[in-house]
Amino acid sequence: MSQQDLQPAAAATAATAGSASDGGIGNMTYEQREQLREIFDTMDRAGRGFIPTSKLGDILKLLGLGKPSRDALQNWAVEIDPSGTGRVDYGRLELFVSLRYDEADQRQEIMDAFRLFKPDAKEIEHARITLADLQKIAAHLGEHIPEEELREMINIADVGEAGGVNLVDFTRIMRKAGLY
Incomplete structure (x- = not known):
């Protein structure tokens, strides 16, 4: 069998991996479902x-x-057990956990995007995207964006007015833009 013959089968396998057709919910892998x-x-x-x-x-x-806060746990308990029985079956639990995996994946994607602006930041939670960072990225992309426009971008995103966009501000902007 040639490599060309294998390509359609590989594509079909990839398309159904983690789907409802193999018993999966959300983006959970087989191993994650097995562990759960x-x-x-x-x-x-x-x-x-x-x-x-x-x-x-x-x-x-x-x-x-991770270990969620007590408030998050209380909210999730109501979400997963709306009738207040104090218990959950496997199906509801799997759906709940798949949503937590999706959230974790989104957080990681946002952090990776933030790192594009701050590749040298040791503690990303304390890093800020500054005017200089935006200028550097624009130059790297071959874009000439006037400094005033870049300043305006920072000012719009910088809710805390600390002179730069932190991870919380960046996350808010990315979600508002519908990117995550």
Whole structure:
């Protein structure tokens, strides 16, 4: 079989990976779903088909999605268990976790985009995109943008008026623009 013969099959495989047709929800990989199922089954020792919503924080931490705040956990418990039973089945949990993975992916993409402006920043959370950064990027792209326009861009995005655009400002602007 030639490489050309394999291309349509590879494209079809890539198109269905992680889709609902293979039991997937959202952008969760097979391995992520498998790990979630293992965690769920471990917490559901009695085999009743549900676990306490109070375990959400532990689950997210075990999956590498961080430790959420108490407020976030309370909001999510209401979201995942609107009737207030204090428990969640695997289907609802998988949907909930897939949304958390999507959020984590978006955060990473935004941070990667921010790093394009601040490639040397050691602590990206404290970095600021300045006028000089915008001028450097514009020059690199071969664009001549008047300094006044670049200043206006900074002023519009810099909510805290600290002389530059931090990651929070950048995230807000990117989401407002519909890019994330």
